[in-house]
Amino acid sequence: MIRKYRKRPVEIDAIQYRGDMNFNEIRLFVGNNHPLHHMGNQVLGIETLEGVMHANPGDYIIKGVSGEFYPCKPDIFAKTYEAV
Numbered sequence: 001m002i003r004k005y006r007k008r009p010v011e012i013d014a015i016q017y018r019g020d021m022n023f024n025e026i027r028l029f030v031g032n033n034h035p036l037h038h039m040g041n042q043v044l045g046i047e048t049l050e051g052v053m054h055a056n057p058g059d060y061i062i063k064g065v066s067g068e069f070y071p072c073k074p075d076i077f078a079k080t081y082e083a084v
Contacts (some may be wrong), residue, residue, distance in 0.1 A: 011084055012062050014077070017044060019057035030069050045054060046071055 015022075015029050019042040026044070027036060037045030037052065044055040048070045055061060055071035062072050074082075 012064065014062045014072070014081070016060050016074075017057055018057050019070070029061065029063070030064065034069060044071075045084045056071055 014030075017026060017027060017060065023036075030036065030046075035047045039045045039054060042057050043048070045052045045057055046069055049068050052072050058074050060072045060074065060077045061069060062077075063069055
């Protein structure tokens with residue numbers, strides 16, 4: 001039987017990646033124990049539970065509910081999250 005489900009409301013921490021302008025801010029956000037990689041052309045590689053994902057300037061870096069980090073495109077972020 002098909003049922004409808006609603007996503008539980010959850011608050012997350014996030015920061016928008018602005019390229020090299022705020023790399024140090026991103027580093028402080030994820031902490032020194034979480035690897036970040038310069039992939040060239042201001043692309044940032046972020047270690048996620050699924051492997052390395054790429055973040056481009058304008059993407060958001062989200063801290064998940066279990067402390068994991070992952071990038072999110074700005075249009076998806078705007079549809080999914082609102083400021084609290």
